[in-house]
Amino acid sequence: MPNSLSKDLVAASSKPIVLAILARGENYGYAIIQEVRERSNGRVEWTEGMLYPVLHRLEEQKLIRARWVVGESGRKRKYYRLSPQGSKSLASDREEWNAVHGTLKALWE
Amino acid sequence: MFDIESSIQGWRGALLAREMVRVEDADELEDHLRAEIEDLSALQRGGVTALSPEEVFGIAARRLGRTDALAAEFAKSDPGAVWRRRWIWMLGGYLGIGFAVSLITTVATVAYGYSRGQDSTWGVVLYSSILLFGLIAVVGLARWSSRSSAPARLQDGLVRRLRTTAGIAGLTLVAIALKAAIVPVAPMLLLRMDGVRTFEPVASMWYAQASLWLAPFVALALLIWFERGRLDRGESRPT
Incomplete structure (x- = not known):
C-alpha cells in the first residue's frame, strides 16, 4: 500500500489537479474525486470537505465556471468547466510543477 | 423501518x-x-x-x-460570507423599516391635509419621492441578494426559518439603534451659530437630513469593510 500524500502537498496540488481534470471536460464533484483516486492509483485521497471549498474558490476567482443541470432522475447536479482564465492559470501551474519536478529529478539521479 | x-x-x-x-x-x-x-x-x-x-x-x-x-x-x-450575508439582512431590515415609516407618514400627511381642507401636494411629492427611493432600494437589494443566493430560501426546515427570523429581527434592531445613536449626534455636529448667544441645531437643513439618511449606510459600509479586512487576514494565517 503506497503512502498517501502529506496534507500540505494535497492542499498545494488541489488547484492544478482540479484545473487539469476540468481541462479534459465538464465534470461534477463526485466524479472529480473518483477521477483523482483512479489517476493517482489511490495515493491522492480527497475528501468532500476539501474539494467543494476549492471548487467554490476557483469559481469565485473565475478560473472555472459552473452550471446546474437537471438529470433524468430530476436531480440537480452542479457541473464545472474551465474558463479561458483557468486555461492560462493551468498553463503557468504546469510550468511551475514541471520546474519543481525537474529540479528534484536532477538532484535524485 | x-x-x-x-x-x-x-x-x-x-x-x-x-x-x-x-x-x-x-x-x-x-x-x-x-x-x-x-x-x-x-x-x-x-x-x-x-x-x-x-x-x-x-x-x-x-x-x-x-x-x-x-x-x-x-x-x-470564504470566512467573510457569513458576515456579508448578515449585513445584507441588516441593510434590508433597515430599508424595509424606513420604507414602512415613509408609507405610514405619507398616508397620514395626505389624510391630515384632506381633513383640514388643505392642499398637501408638497407633502405628497416629498414623501412619494422617499417612498420611491425606499422601494427601489429594497427591490434592488432583494434582487442582488437573490442573485448571489445570499439569504437562502426560507423553506428549508423550521430551524433555519426560526434562526433567520431571529437573525433579521436582531440585526434590524442593531440598525435602528445605530440610527438612533446618530440622530441626536448629527445635528450637534452641524450647529449653526445664531448671533453669539445660542447654538441652534440645524436638523432641518438639507445636509443635516441627508447625513441622517446616509450615516447608517456609511457606518454599515465601514463595518463590512473592517470585517472583511480582519477575516481576510485571518484566512491567510496558516492553520
Missing part, C-alpha cells in the same frame, strides 16, 4: 442549520451523497445486494464527513 429518504432530508437539515452553508451548497452535497448511495447500493455479494439501505446511508454519510466538520470547511473557503 429505516427510511433512506427521510434520513437524507435529516442530513440535509443538519447541514443547513449551519449558517455558512448556503442552500446551493446543500443541493450540491446532497447530490454527492445520493451519488455515493447509488454506488454503494449497487454493490453485490453472491448475487444479492451486499448492504442494507441503513448500512448504505451510514457509510455514504460517513464518507462525506460529519456535517459540522463539513460546514466548517465551507466557512474556511
Whole structure:
C-alpha cells in the first residue's frame, strides 16, 4: 500500500489537479474525486470537505465556471468547466510543477 | 423501518442549520451523497445486494464527513460570507423599516391635509419621492441578494426559518439603534451659530437630513469593510 500524500502537498496540488481534470471536460464533484483516486492509483485521497471549498474558490476567482443541470432522475447536479482564465492559470501551474519536478529529478539521479 | 429518504432530508437539515452553508451548497452535497448511495447500493455479494439501505446511508454519510466538520470547511473557503450575508439582512431590515415609516407618514400627511381642507401636494411629492427611493432600494437589494443566493430560501426546515427570523429581527434592531445613536449626534455636529448667544441645531437643513439618511449606510459600509479586512487576514494565517 503506497503512502498517501502529506496534507500540505494535497492542499498545494488541489488547484492544478482540479484545473487539469476540468481541462479534459465538464465534470461534477463526485466524479472529480473518483477521477483523482483512479489517476493517482489511490495515493491522492480527497475528501468532500476539501474539494467543494476549492471548487467554490476557483469559481469565485473565475478560473472555472459552473452550471446546474437537471438529470433524468430530476436531480440537480452542479457541473464545472474551465474558463479561458483557468486555461492560462493551468498553463503557468504546469510550468511551475514541471520546474519543481525537474529540479528534484536532477538532484535524485 | 429505516427510511433512506427521510434520513437524507435529516442530513440535509443538519447541514443547513449551519449558517455558512448556503442552500446551493446543500443541493450540491446532497447530490454527492445520493451519488455515493447509488454506488454503494449497487454493490453485490453472491448475487444479492451486499448492504442494507441503513448500512448504505451510514457509510455514504460517513464518507462525506460529519456535517459540522463539513460546514466548517465551507466557512474556511470564504470566512467573510457569513458576515456579508448578515449585513445584507441588516441593510434590508433597515430599508424595509424606513420604507414602512415613509408609507405610514405619507398616508397620514395626505389624510391630515384632506381633513383640514388643505392642499398637501408638497407633502405628497416629498414623501412619494422617499417612498420611491425606499422601494427601489429594497427591490434592488432583494434582487442582488437573490442573485448571489445570499439569504437562502426560507423553506428549508423550521430551524433555519426560526434562526433567520431571529437573525433579521436582531440585526434590524442593531440598525435602528445605530440610527438612533446618530440622530441626536448629527445635528450637534452641524450647529449653526445664531448671533453669539445660542447654538441652534440645524436638523432641518438639507445636509443635516441627508447625513441622517446616509450615516447608517456609511457606518454599515465601514463595518463590512473592517470585517472583511480582519477575516481576510485571518484566512491567510496558516492553520
